[in-house]
Amino acid sequence: MKVIPIASACTRTLNAAQAVVETGGATPVTADAWRLVGAVEACFDGKDCMGVTIDSVKVGLFRIGGEIYALDDICTHGNALLSDGFLDGHEIECPLHAGLVDVRTGKGTAAPITRDTRCHEVRIDDGNLYVRVSR
Numbered sequence: 126m127k128v129i130p131i132a133s134a135c136t137r138t139l140n141a142a143q144a145v146v147e148t149g150g151a152t153p154v155t156a157d158a159w160r161l162v163g164a165v166e167a168c169f170d171g172k173d174c175m176g177v178t179i180d181s182v183k184v185g186l187f188r189i190g191g192e193i194y195a196l197d198d199i200c201t202h203g204n205a206l207l208s209d210g211f212l213d214g215h216e217i218e219c220p221l222h223a224g225l226v227d228v229r230t231g232k233g234t235a236a237p238i239t240r241d242t243r244c245h246e247v248r249i250d251d252g253n254l255y256v257r258v259s260r
């Protein structure tokens with residue numbers, strides 16, 4: 126597995142390039158396909174939202190208190206990254222048309238978003254953030 130630490134990328138501002146976590150091929154390092162994103166504090170660096178690409182899937186990560194949620198980052202309504210949006214409580218507001226998604230469930234909660242967003246599993250182990258992309 127080729128892991129590019131995202132710590133330096135986590136200080137991004139809106140629309141900055143996403144960090145990339147890719148495997149070196151089709152074979153995952155672990156059978157359960159958890160991917161190391163990086164140290165939690167370094168990744169978020171005081172922010173609530175960040176985006177990362179894991180195995181070619183754009184994933185938005187959202188931190189609310191001590192919880193972190195992972196969703197497909199591309200809005201189901203159009204070509205916008207939810208991680209570039211605005212987190213208010215448990216809802217992320219899409220930066221393009223202001224649709225809302227509950228980051229806990231991926232459920233679209235306000236128009237124009239009518240389709241739910243796929244969720245991914247998150248695990249924190251020894252201060253490191255891991256994501257398992259849903260297939």
Ligand code: FES
Nearest residue numbers: 200203219222224
């Ligand atoms: Fe997200 Fe339109 S692109 S609400």
